[in-house]
Amino acid sequence: MSAADISSVREVNFDGLVGPTHNYSGLAVGNVASMSHGGLVSNPKEGALQGLLKMKSLMDAGYAQGVLPPQQRPDIGALRDLGFSGSNGEVLARASKEAPQLLRAVCSASSMWTANAGTITPSIDAPDSRVHFTPANLQSSFHRYLEPQTTGRVLKAIFRDEQHFCHHPVLPATPAFSDEGAANHTRLCGEHGEPGVHLFVYGRQAFGDVRSGEREPKRYPARQTLEASQAVARQHGLTEAQTVFSQQHPDAIDAGVFHNDVIAVGNGPVLLYHEMAFLDEEGTLDELRAKMASPLIPVRVPLEAVSMEDAVASYLFNSQLLSNPDGTMTLVVPGECQEREAVWRTIQDYLLAGNNPISEVVVKDVKQSMRNGGGPACLRLRVVLTEAERAALSGRVLLTNALYTDLTAWVERHYRDRLAPDDLADPQLAGESLAALDELTQLLKIGPVYPFQLG
Ligand code: SUG
Numbered sequence: 001m002s003a004a005d006i007s008s009v010r011e012v013n014f015d016g017l018v019g020p021t022h023n024y025s026g027l028a029v030g031n032v033a034s035m036s037h038g039g040l041v042s043n044p045k046e047g048a049l050q051g052l053l054k055m056k057s058l059m060d061a062g063y064a065q066g067v068l069p070p071q072q073r074p075d076i077g078a079l080r081d082l083g084f085s086g087s088n089g090e091v092l093a094r095a096s097k098e099a100p101q102l103l104r105a106v107c108s109a110s111s112m113w114t115a116n117a118g119t120i121t122p123s124i125d126a127p128d129s130r131v132h133f134t135p136a137n138l139q140s141s142f143h144r145y146l147e148p149q150t151t152g153r154v155l156k157a158i159f160r161d162e163q164h165f166c167h168h169p170v171l172p173a174t175p176a177f178s179d180e181g182a183a184n185h186t187r188l189c190g191e192h193g194e195p196g197v198h199l200f201v202y203g204r205q206a207f208g209d210v211r212s213g214e215r216e217p218k219r220y221p222a223r224q225t226l227e228a229s230q231a232v233a234r235q236h237g238l239t240e241a242q243t244v245f246s247q248q249h250p251d252a253i254d255a256g257v258f259h260n261d262v263i264a265v266g267n268g269p270v271l272l273y274h275e276m277a278f279l280d281e282e283g284t285l286d287e288l289r290a291k292m293a294s295p296l297i298p299v300r301v302p303l304e305a306v307s308m309e310d311a312v313a314s315y316l317f318n319s320q321l322l323s324n325p326d327g328t329m330t331l332v333v334p335g336e337c338q339e340r341e342a343v344w345r346t347i348q349d350y351l352l353a354g355n356n357p358i359s360e361v362v363v364k365d366v367k368q369s370m371r372n373g374g375g376p377a378c379l380r381l382r383v384v385l386t387e388a389e390r391a392a393l394s395g396r397v398l399l400t401n402a403l404y405t406d407l408t409a410w411v412e413r414h415y416r417d418r419l420a421p422d423d424l425a426d427p428q429l430a431g432e433s434l435a436a437l438d439e440l441t442q443l444l445k446i447g448p449v450y451p452f453q454l455g
Pocket of ligand 1: 023024025026027028031034108109110113115116144183258259261262372373374375377378
């Protein structure tokens with residue numbers, strides 16, 4: 001690739017739109033925010049507008065911004081598969097009465113956290129020079145296990161051009177291949193257009209003897225297996241020289257760090273991480289240093305500066321780390337970081353004042369998502385694209401002022417501003433949601449992607 005081609009490569013952040021059924025049902029085990037906010041009344045309209053505002057402000061600041069649609073919820077088809085029958089209204093009423101936990105699961109708007117949609121390898125690193133995609137199976141919870149089929153259709157609808165994009169099957173949805181996508185995958189490199197090294201972080205190993213020194217969490221589940229990460233790397237044609245597999249610290253999982261992106265974030269050569277992120281911190285850094293073409297810039301936050309409780313409550317590490325043309329980086333943190341003194345002090349005195357490229361901190365209010373354990377970084381899927389690949393995208397998914405205006409008006413038209421878990425049985429909510437999504441696929445020009453549109 002020529003120098004001009006390398007500098008035309010950009011990271012596009014595809015944020016998930018918060019869906020019309022966004023609610024607090026406390027579905028996610030091991031996710032402290034989701035577990036503690038179950039039962040609260042949500043505001044889907046505010047959630048969707050908060051997300052759109054984050055996208056718009058990053059677009060205004062010059063970053064490439066894309067958008068991904070939410071999923072069809074309630075997933076009445078999933079309830080039918082579980083034996084509920086009759087009209088849609090009857091299915092919802094029966095599920096609400098006999099199995100309210102299932103109704104809540106099929107209503108979750110969890111696809112908003114597109115960092116879990118899949119794992120992406122940019123064309124620069126792939127042997128066939130195409131961008132590779134694997135939707136995550138999300139098999140560790142029922143409400144998220146419902147996502148990958150539609151996710152796959154959405155990704156194929158947008159990244160349709162086979163000359164540039166290659167889609168792989170979802171890994172077998174069984175505990176041995178438990179996969180949660182890009183939340184446990186970080187690409188480290190010089191500039192985005194230069195070759196990268198892929199850091200895959202897993203919580204447990206499914207087959208064979210557990211390697212010496214490895215432990216598993218005791219309290220909460222490990223959601224990513226080594227075998228899943230290895231399979232994705234294999235699908236994408238990544239070699240040993242391009243990959244590092246590192247075990248997440250089990251004590252961190254037990255403290256509520258259910259994905260690596262709750263305790264580390266990397267961009268370009270920078271790896272911002274908490275000292276409790278990796279079981280073998282030194283080994284992980286050494287291997288990265290040995291495999292990367294450019295020098296790694298580790299930014300380590302010690303436990304004495306930020307406790308695990310503060311890390312999990314503030315979501316400091318679930319920030320977006322964005323590259324600026326002058327070589328500096330901007331950290332986009334959730335508002336909760338301002339509420340914890342130790343965290344805010346660390347940002348000011350340690351990250352901004354430190355010897356690293358982070359030169360600016362921007363605070364975003366994504367509280368509706370945060371209460372379910374999703375910060376700024378969870379809400380986006382990073383796709384590194386060349387200029388030709390950006391030109392080959394299908395649909396109207398790259399944010400512009402006009403698309404932002406259309407999407408906010410669409411939210412205002414269709415979304416409720418109050419949703420209690422008991423409202424989920426309301427058959428009108430299902431109808432409102434489908435009408436909104438049908439209109440959305442036209443707005444985004446992505447064609448039919450939802451089960452109700454495919455018949
Ligand atoms: O999988 N919460 C999500 C949050 C995912 C955040 N993503 C990343 N860290 N990348 C989860 O735990 C809660 C949904 C509910 O309760 O309705 C939920 O699924």
